[in-house]
Amino acid sequence: MAVRSLPKTGIKADQASPDQSGSLPGLLLEWYDRHRRILPWRFAPGEVADPYRVWLSEIMLQQTTVATVGPYFKNFLDRWPTVNDLAAADLDDVLRAWAGLGYYARARNLHKCAVAVAAQHGGRFPDTEEGLLSLPGIGAYTAAAILAIAFDKPATAMDGNVERVMARLNAVTDPLPGSKPVLRAHAAALVPDRRPGDYTQALFDLGATICAPRKPRCILCPWADACAARKLGIAEDLPAKTAKAAKPTRRALAFVLTDARGHVALRRRPEKGLLGGMMEVPTTPWEAAPAPTLVGSRPHAPLAGIDWKPLPGIVRHTFTHFEFEITVVTGRAAGAGGGADLIWVAPDALGDEALPTVMAKILRHGLGKGLT
Structure with a gap:
């Protein structure tokens, strides 16, 4: 020493x-x-x-x-x-x-x-x-x-x-x-x-x-x-620090879905693991792979039969151990609500939900408006 x-x-x-x-x-x-x-x-x-x-x-x-x-x-x-x-x-x-x-x-x-x-x-x-x-x-x-x-x-x-x-x-x-x-x-x-x-x-x-x-x-x-x-x-x-390895990048596609009332579909993440118990925008698995395509991601969509529209741009977020890049698509359900595991929230009530920062970023991008 x-x-x-x-x-x-x-x-x-x-x-x-x-x-x-x-x-x-x-x-x-x-x-x-x-x-x-x-x-x-x-x-x-x-x-x-x-x-x-x-x-x-x-x-x-x-x-x-x-x-x-x-x-x-x-x-x-x-x-x-x-x-x-x-x-x-x-x-x-x-x-x-x-x-x-x-x-x-x-x-x-x-x-x-x-x-x-x-x-x-x-x-x-x-x-x-x-x-x-x-x-x-x-x-x-x-x-x-x-x-x-x-x-x-x-x-x-x-x-x-x-x-x-x-x-x-x-x-x-x-x-x-x-x-x-x-x-x-x-x-x-x-x-x-x-x-x-x-x-x-x-x-x-x-x-x-x-x-x-x-x-x-x-x-x-x-x-x-x-x-x-x-x-x-x-x-x-000082203090000297051992050089850190570059963070890997994970990617996913996020589905920003609204219904006929304009309510937004959220779901709760599993209690264990990253962001456990928090509310999220439905996404594909977070993987260290190329950006997912809409066609390949349809099995992960929160509802079937939705006309999804990709948005330009990428949402980026930094976690402790990895960088996260999210492609956002938007869609509208024909009726009100739907989806057994989905929670439908009015846009002006989103700020009351337990939304982690990355999900707030996705919603701001997907809804095209501020989120408090």
Whole structure:
């Protein structure tokens, strides 16, 4: 491992005085007390943290930006102020409220977790790592974040921001993901016994606002004097990452079907798998093959005997592991409704359905109008 020792600062985290003055955690907490971000889920100094709000925000923030999450977080709290309220909610309502945040398995696990906390723990989140890890949708990172932020217990919450800060602070030049254990060890060595929740949030803020992926603002960093990568002039090059393989492309044909009333045909995806339980426009199988032709796709059409009309252009969407290209065809049923597995929705009610982003794109293209 190409790892440099943590630069000496005169005091180690585990030897810090009660106020931690001069230690790396102490310097970071002093900075945080002056510069902490005001976030919808963050608690003011002296305010008792609510584990439900901490958990909800952490699940929402996975693979998503702070700016995107804010309105969703507020909406969820308005509709379901407690974990018991969320547990009692209909899953379809939760999926509708989640639509647009992506990674929809998180929404299903969010509901499952709420049910488990309500049924098995009396509506109170466990305050141990073992207890938290036993809940649906909670992994090592989320458990550590909840322990630290909600219960103020020393825990090592490793997200991308923390990995970047640790790589630079210690000049770890081996690429991710192989360097994760070393970065975690460095992070764990710094977690203080005093104010671990504030320290954890401070580290998140440091990575998000100062130790940014591009053009880190080292002059403003409370750890600048101790940062090995800064001294070597390689801060912006870290953390190194193993080159990713090019994403494969899958293709499908989507059938945007309306009836005599102008209602649009949707159907529900299987509960398991990608976009599980969400609503979709009927499509052909998503395959890594050339764009499907209308003639070859007719067996997958939602209704027989429809005069399908191909639309020009391609709808494109990026998933985590593949690119998706969709050819759209439109058709009109002679009567109202039809099709055993189809759900017919008025155009002005489409925004109320649990439509993932890719399906909203298909409908905007197929209907030729905005979709809110």
